Amino acid sequence: MPGPFSFRPGLFMNDMKITLLIAASLLAFAVPASAGDLMAGKAKAGMCVNCHELDGSSQRPDAPHIGGQLETYLAEQLHHYKSGKRKHAIMTVIAKSLSDTDIANLASWFAAIKVTRTPPD
Numbered sequence: 001m002p003g004p005f006s007f008r009p010g011l012f013m014n015d016m017k018i019t020l021l022i023a024a025s026l027l028a029f030a031v032p033a034s035a036g037d038l039m040a041g042k043a044k045a046g047m048c049v050n051c052h053e054l055d056g057s058s059q060r061p062d063a064p065h066i067g068g069q070l071e072t073y074l075a076e077q078l079h080h081y082k083s084g085k086r087k088h089a090i091m092t093v094i095a096k097s098l099s100d101t102d103i104a105n106l107a108s109w110f111a112a113i114k115v116t117r118t119p120p121d
């Protein structure tokens with residue numbers, strides 16, 4: 001008679017399958033296909049170049065780099081500025097002028113910028 005901690009390969013494989021299935025479906029949510037139109041975002045990004053540059057690599061000490069940032073994060077922050085959940089004198093005004101489609105497109109553009117990072121040795 002197997003004790004409570006005996007290893008049952010059949011059950012283990014079932015667990016593995018379920019775990020993989022859950023992991024795969026979580027991944028599908030975590031990495032959504034781009035929600036916006038990349039080139040429409042590029043066209044709209046003319047509004048952002050003075051502070052964030054067209055590739056999102058800000059040259060101003062007060063403006064953050066947004067190129068290569070997660071698309072979901074960028075869209076969420078723009079929605080937060082627009083709704084007032086996040087406040088900033090300039091970004092609030094800018095975000096209020098953007099439609100939801102503009103936000104999706106801009107997030108898609110800046111997220112698509114390839115950034116490489118090299119940590120120090």
Ligand code: HEC
Pocket residue numbers: 044045047048049050051052062063064065066074077078087088090091094106
């Ligand atoms: C006049 C300068 C200026 C312009 C133009 C501007 N931004 Fe910003 N942006 C800033 C500054 C400054 C911040 C930091 C605000 C803060 O502290 O919350 C910021 C923050 C952001 C953030 C949040 C970044 C983070 O790391 O949380 C996003 C996203 C963003 N801007 C997107 C845009 C987009 C898209 C446009 C064009 C539609 C744009 N900005 C135009 C100055 C600007």
